Amino acid sequence: MSSKCYTLSCTGEDKMKQESRLILALDVTEEEKALHVSRDVGDIVDAIKVGYPLVLSCGLDMVSKIAEHSDVICDFKVADIPNTNRLIVENVFKKGASGVIAQGFVGKDSIEACVKAAGGKDVFVVVEMSHPGGAEFFQPVTDALVKLALEAGATGVIAPATRPDRVAHIRSLAGNMKILTPGVGAQGGSAASAINSGADYVIVGRSIYQAEDPKEAAQAIADEIKNSL
Ligand code: 3DU
Numbered sequence: 693m694s695s696k697c698y699t700l701s702c703t704g705e706d707k708m709k710q711e712s713r714l715i716l717a718l719d720v721t722e723e724e725k726a727l728h729v730s731r732d733v734g735d736i737v738d739a740i741k742v743g744y745p746l747v748l749s750c751g752l753d754m755v756s757k758i759a760e761h762s763d764v765i766c767d768f769k770v771a772d773i774p775n776t777n778r779l780i781v782e783n784v785f786k787k788g789a790s791g792v793i794a795q796g797f798v799g800k801d802s803i804e805a806c807v808k809a810a811g812g813k814d815v816f817v818v819v820e821m822s823h824p825g826g827a828e829f830f831q832p833v834t835d836a837l838v839k840l841a842l843e844a845g846a847t848g849v850i851a852p853a854t855r856p857d858r859v860a861h862i863r864s865l866a867g868n869m870k871i872l873t874p875g876v877g878a879q880g881g882s883a884a885s886a887i888n889s890g891a892d893y894v895i896v897g898r899s900i901y902q903a904e905d906p907k908e909a910a911q912a913i914a915d916e917i918k919n920s921l
Pocket residue numbers: 717718719743767818820821822823826850851852874875876877878879895896897898899
C-alpha cells in the first residue's frame with residue numbers, strides 16, 4: 693500500500709479525502725506513461741481512477757503501483773450477481789484500491805454485496821452517465837438508483853458533469869452521499885458548474901493525461917474548483 697498519508701491514517705475514516713476535489717481518470721494504456729502521470733499529479737488530485745483500458749493493458753498490479761502516489765478508485769463498473777460482485781471487489785481491495793465503482797441497475801443485493809466486501813472503504817454507484825446515450829436508459833431510473841445507493845450504504849454516486857441540472861437534481865436526492873462527476877473537459881462539461889451544482893468531486897481524464905504538461909493541467913482545474921467554492 694501507499695507509503696503516504698491518505699485516508700484512514702489522516703482522517704480516522706476509511707474514506708477518500710476531499711481537498712482539491714479533483715480525481716484523475718487515468719485511461720492510458722502504457723505503464724510508463726501511467727506511472728509518470730501518477731507521479732506528476734499525485735499531490736494535486738484526491739484520487740486516481742483506473743479502469744479497463746489501463747488494467748487490461750498493463751495488469752491489475754497497476755493498482756498497487758499507482759497507490760504509491762494516490763488513493764486509487766477502480767472503475768470496473770461492477771455489474772453482476774452478489775457473489776461475483778463480492779469476488780471482484782475483494783480482489784480490487786487486496787491490490788490496494790481505496791474505492792470501487794459499481795452499476796446499480798443489477799439491484800440492491802448486488803450493491804450491498806459490494807459494500808460488505810469493501811469493509812468500510814468507498815463504493816460508488818453509477819446513477820446517470822455523462823455521454824449523450826447516458827440519458828437514454830439511465831434518466832428514467834436515476835432517482836431509483838440514487839435511492840438504492842443510499843439504502844445499500846454506498847459512499848456516493850457517479851453523476852454527469854455534462855448535465856449540471858441533473859447533478860443539482862441528484863444532489864437533492866443524495867443525502868450525505870458524495871457525488872462524483874465525470875464529463876469535464878473532453879466531454880464538454882465544466883468543473884466549476886459541476887461543483888456549483890452540488891458535485892463533491894470532478895473526474896477528469898483526457899484534459900489532464902493528454903496535456904503537454906499534465907501537472908499544470910491538473911493544477912489549473914484544481915484552481916478552477918477552488919475558485920468556484
Ligand atoms: O472524458 P474523460 O477523458 O475526462 O474521462 C472520463 C472518465 O470517466 C472515463 O474514465 C470514463 O470511463 C469515466 N466515466 C464517464 O466518463 C462517464 C460516466 O458516466 C462514468 C464514467
